Amino acid sequence: MHSLLQKFGRLLVIWLPLGWLGIFFMLPLVEMVNVSLSEARRAVPPYNPAFQIGKDGISFQPVVDNYLLIYEYWEDYLWPAVNSVRLAFFSTLYCLLFAYPMAWWIARSNKSLQHILLVLILMPFWTSSLLRMYALIGLLNPNGVINDFLIWAGITVTPIQMMQTDFSIYSGMILTYLPLMILPLYASLVRLDNSVLEAAADLGAKNWDIFRTIILPLSMPGVIAGCLLVFIPAVGEFVIPALLGGPEQLMLGKVIWTEFFRNRDWPVAAAIAIILIAIIILPIVYARYQDKESIS
Amino acid sequence: MRSTVPLLVKLLATAGFGILYIPVMMMMIYSFNRGKLVSVWAGFSTKWYKELWYDDVLLTALYKSLLIGFSSATISTIFGLLIAIAFLRFSNFRGRLFLSLFASAPLVMPEAVTGLSMLLLFIAMEASFGWPSGRAVDTIMIAHATFGMCCAAVVIQTRLRDIDKSLEEAAKDLGGRQPFVFLSIILPLILPSIIAAWLLSFTLSFDDLVIASFVSGPGSSTLPIVIFSKIRLGVSPEINAIATLMILTISALVMIGSFLVLRRDGKK
Amino acid sequence: MTPFIRIQNISKKFGKLLAVDDVSFNLERGELFSLLGPSGCGKTTLLRMLAGFEKPSEGYIEIDGQNMANVDPADRPVNIMFQSYALFPHMSVSNNIAYGLKRASLPSDEIKARVEELLRLVHLSGMGARKPSTLSGGQRQRVALARALARRPKLLLLDEPLAALDKKLRSETQFELVNIQEQLGTTFIVVTHDQEEAMTLSTRIGVMDNGKLVQTATPNEIYEKPETRFVADFVGDISFLEATVIERTGKYWLMEAATPIYAIGSSTLTSGMKVSLAIRPEKITLTSQSTGHLNEFPVEIEDWAFYGAGTQYKVIGPDGIKLKVYQSHNQPSHANPRHLETGFVHFSPDATIILEG
Numbered sequence: 001m002h003s004l005l006q007k008f009g010r011l012l013v014i015w016l017p018l019g020w021l022g023i024f025f026m027l028p029l030v031e032m033v034n035v036s037l038s039e040a041r042r043a044v045p046p047y048n049p050a051f052q053i054g055k056d057g058i059s060f061q062p063v064v065d066n067y068l069l070i071y072e073y074w075e076d077y078l079w080p081a082v083n084s085v086r087l088a089f090f091s092t093l094y095c096l097l098f099a100y101p102m103a104w105w106i107a108r109s110n111k112s113l114q115h116i117l118l119v120l121i122l123m124p125f126w127t128s129s130l131l132r133m134y135a136l137i138g139l140l141n142p143n144g145v146i147n148d149f150l151i152w153a154g155i156t157v158t159p160i161q162m163m164q165t166d167f168s169i170y171s172g173m174i175l176t177y178l179p180l181m182i183l184p185l186y187a188s189l190v191r192l193d194n195s196v197l198e199a200a201a202d203l204g205a206k207n208w209d210i211f212r213t214i215i216l217p218l219s220m221p222g223v224i225a226g227c228l229l230v231f232i233p234a235v236g237e238f239v240i241p242a243l244l245g246g247p248e249q250l251m252l253g254k255v256i257w258t259e260f261f262r263n264r265d266w267p268v269a270a271a272i273a274i275i276l277i278a279i280i281i282l283p284i285v286y287a288r289y290q291d292k293e294s295i296s
Numbered sequence: 297m298r299s300t301v302p303l304l305v306k307l308l309a310t311a312g313f314g315i316l317y318i319p320v321m322m323m324m325i326y327s328f329n330r331g332k333l334v335s336v337w338a339g340f341s342t343k344w345y346k347e348l349w350y351d352d353v354l355l356t357a358l359y360k361s362l363l364i365g366f367s368s369a370t371i372s373t374i375f376g377l378l379i380a381i382a383f384l385r386f387s388n389f390r391g392r393l394f395l396s397l398f399a400s401a402p403l404v405m406p407e408a409v410t411g412l413s414m415l416l417l418f419i420a421m422e423a424s425f426g427w428p429s430g431r432a433v434d435t436i437m438i439a440h441a442t443f444g445m446c447c448a449a450v451v452i453q454t455r456l457r458d459i460d461k462s463l464e465e466a467a468k469d470l471g472g473r474q475p476f477v478f479l480s481i482i483l484p485l486i487l488p489s490i491i492a493a494w495l496l497s498f499t500l501s502f503d504d505l506v507i508a509s510f511v512s513g514p515g516s517s518t519l520p521i522v523i524f525s526k527i528r529l530g531v532s533p534e535i536n537a538i539a540t541l542m543i544l545t546i547s548a549l550v551m552i553g554s555f556l557v558l559r560r561d562g563k564k
Numbered sequence: 565m566t567p568f569i570r571i572q573n574i575s576k577k578f579g580k581l582l583a584v585d586d587v588s589f590n591l592e593r594g595e596l597f598s599l600l601g602p603s604g605c606g607k608t609t610l611l612r613m614l615a616g617f618e619k620p621s622e623g624y625i626e627i628d629g630q631n632m633a634n635v636d637p638a639d640r641p642v643n644i645m646f647q648s649y650a651l652f653p654h655m656s657v658s659n660n661i662a663y664g665l666k667r668a669s670l671p672s673d674e675i676k677a678r679v680e681e682l683l684r685l686v687h688l689s690g691m692g693a694r695k696p697s698t699l700s701g702g703q704r705q706r707v708a709l710a711r712a713l714a715r716r717p718k719l720l721l722l723d724e725p726l727a728a729l730d731k732k733l734r735s736e737t738q739f740e741l742v743n744i745q746e747q748l749g750t751t752f753i754v755v756t757h758d759q760e761e762a763m764t765l766s767t768r769i770g771v772m773d774n775g776k777l778v779q780t781a782t783p784n785e786i787y788e789k790p791e792t793r794f795v796a797d798f799v800g801d802i803s804f805l806e807a808t809v810i811e812r813t814g815k816y817w818l819m820e821a822a823t824p825i826y827a828i829g830s831s832t833l834t835s836g837m838k839v840s841l842a843i844r845p846e847k848i849t850l851t852s853q854s855t856g857h858l859n860e861f862p863v864e865i866e867d868w869a870f871y872g873a874g875t876q877y878k879v880i881g882p883d884g885i886k887l888k889v890y891q892s893h894n895q896p897s898h899a900n901p902r903h904l905e906t907g908f909v910h911f912s913p914d915a916t917i918i919l920e921g
Contacts, residue, residue, distance in 0.1 A: 021398035028413035128503035203664030236406020
C-alpha cells in the first residue's frame, strides 16, 4: 500500500510538470508550425488550418506559400534575419569586451567585495529591460542628457544623432545583456587557481603571456557559455529594436510583431518565428557538439 | 600578486559598471524634475509621483501585474520544485529526455516566438472546445508560469544538487518515510533557493512585455504594456517616476534574494 | 667568498601581522635545505619571497651575487614547485614541461630534446602526450618537478613537495628527490611541516617558529642538540623534566627533578638554576628489575602502544613526572615488560639535553 502511494507520488512529480510544459510549451510550437503551413485568409482567425479535425475526419493540407513569400520578399524578411544575426553577433562581441575585465576584476577581489559587486551585476539583470531601455532613450535622444552636455561643453553645435543607429542598438544590448555575459565568465575565472597563474609567472611568463596561454584557454568554457547566453536572446530581441532602432536596425523579433499585430498575417509571422528558431538552434547544436568533442 | 589587476582592466570594468548604472541613475534624477521638458532641469519636485496616484489606467495595470506576478510565481515555484526533484532524485524514468528538453527549451526561446506560439494555441483551443474564452489575466498567467517554472527549476536544482545525498539516506536509515524526510530535512535546506526562485519568477512576470502583449486581451493590459504604449509617445517625467518606483522595488527584492543565496554560499 | 644564496634580515608584514621576522641564513651551492615548522610559522611566506611573489618588508635576498629586490618572478633564476603542483590542466605533460622553455624562446628542437630528457629524469618517458588529469598523484608530482627544473634554475623551491602523496609513495619519492638533486647539483629549498621528511631529505634544516628562524643545523644536530624547547619538541618525540641544578660532579651536573639525575651540560650552568631536561624516548631503557645504573628510578606503566619495530610506553615516575619510553624489539636488554604494571627506567647522562630557561 505504502509503495503504491510512493509510486503514485513519483508519477505525479514527473508528469505534472511534463504535462504542463507539453501542453503550454510544446503544443504551441506544434500549432505554430501548423499555422506557418496554413493558407492566409481574410477571416477570424485569419488562416485556414493546414491540419484539421472536422466533420470530414482528419485532413492535412500544408502549403509552403508563406515560406515562398518570405523568399520572394527577401528584402522585407530575410534582410532583418541577416541584420538580427549581425547586430546580435557584434553585441555579443562588445559585451565580451566589457564583461571579461569586469568578471576578472570581480573574481580577483576579496570575498566581501565580490558579493557586493555580484549583487551590483545582478540587480540590473533583474530589473525590467523595457525600463532600462527607456532610461537609455533619455540619455541618447537628440535633446537627451548626452547631447545637452555636448552642446553645453561646446563640443558640438547641433545634436548628434544617436537614436535609431547601430550605436543605440549596441548600447541597449550591452545594457541588457552584460550581466548574462559576466556571470559565466566570473564562474570560470573564480575557479582559476591562483597558484597556476603564479606557476606561469614563475616559469617566465609576463602578464600578456599569462593571459594568452593560461587564463584565456582555461576560461574558454565561460566565454562560450556567455556568448551563447547573450547571442541567443539578442537575436530574437524585440524591445531594443522597437525602442532604439530605426528602419535600418530591423530585427526578426520586431518583424514577427509587426506581421502579427499590424499586418495581421499570422501564417507569415509563424513562418518567420520558425526561421528565428532555426537561427537559434544552430549555435546551440554547435556548442553541444564542441562539448562532446572535448569530453571524448 | 593577488591584487595586480592591470589598469586597462580596471578602466574597462569601471566603464562597464557605468553603462549598467548611469542611464538608470539619470532617469531617477530626472523623475524629480519639476518641468515637463525632460532634459531641462526646472527644480526639484515630487509632483510626478503624486500624479501617478490619480492615473487609473496605471493603477489598474499595476493591480493586474501584481495579481499575475503572484499567481504565476507561485505556480512556477511549485512546478520548478517538482522538476528539480524529478531530475535530481529520480534516476532514470521514462520521459526524462522529454522533461529535460521541455524544461530547458523555453529558456532559449525568443519571447516573441513563445508569445506568438502560445497565442496561436489559445486561439486554436478556443475554437476547438471553447476554452480559454478570449485572452485575459488567466492566459497571461499561464504563459508566465510556463516560462517561470523553467527558471525556477534551474535555481532550485543548483541548490538541491549541493545537498549531500547521504543526508537524505541517513534520515531514511533512521526510519523516516520519503515525504516526511523531504519535508523535514530537504525543504528547510533548499528554502532560500525556493524563495529566490519565487522572486525570480515574480520579477520575470512583472517585467515581461513581449509575451504578455501577445496573450493579453482587451482590458487585460499589464503595467509593462501600458508603459510601453506611453514610451512610444516619448520620454516624460511621469514615466520616469513609474520606472523609478518599479526599479527600486525590484532592486529591493533582488537584494533580499541575492542576500539569501549568497549568504548560503558564503558559509561554505 | 660570498655565499651562493644570501638571505639577510628578511621580514614580512601583512598589515599588523609579522609573518616573517628578521630571518637570515646563507646557502652554499648544491645544498638541500629544509625549512621546517608548524603551519603558519612563516615558512611558505619566506618561500614566496624567494620566488618573488611577495616583496619583503625589510631585508634583502641575493642569489649568486645578484640582488633580487627588483627582479620579477619571471626573471629570477628561481623556480618553484607548488604544493598543489599547479599543473596547467589544459596542456599535455610535454607542454607543461616545455612552458618555461617556450617563454625563454628556445629553438623548438632544443625544447623537444630537453623535454625528453626531463621526462626520462622523472621516469615519465612516453607519457608526454597525456593530460595531467589522467595521471596519478605521484606522476603529477613528478611532472611538476620536471616543469620546475626545465629552466635549469639556480635555486629550486619546493613547497611541501610530498604532502599530497600517500605514506608509502612518500618515502619512495623522498629518495627519488634526493637522487635527482644530487644528479643535477641544483640548490633546493624544501618547505615542510613533516620533521621526518626534513630529516631524510636535507643536508641542513632551518626550524622556524612564529616567523623566526630558531635554529639552523644539520639534521643530526637538530635532533641531538636542539637549542630551544620548541625545536626539541617539534623534531621527534621527547619528554621534558623540570629540574634544578645542584652541583657539578666531575663530568656531569647533578640535578634534582623529583629524583636526583646526572646530566651533561655546559659550564655556564650555576647552582640553583632552573632548567628543562629533555630526553628522547629511545634513549631510555625500561627494565622489570632494578639494574643499578645511573639515573635509574621506579616507574608505573600507564599505557603502551605497539609500533611494529618497537613499543612505545608512557610511564609515570616519582612525583608524577611523565616520560615516553621507546623500546626497540631487537634490543638485547629488552625485557618485554608489556604485561608489567611497574618497572624501572634508566638513561645515560650523555643522552640528556639541557635547555635553559
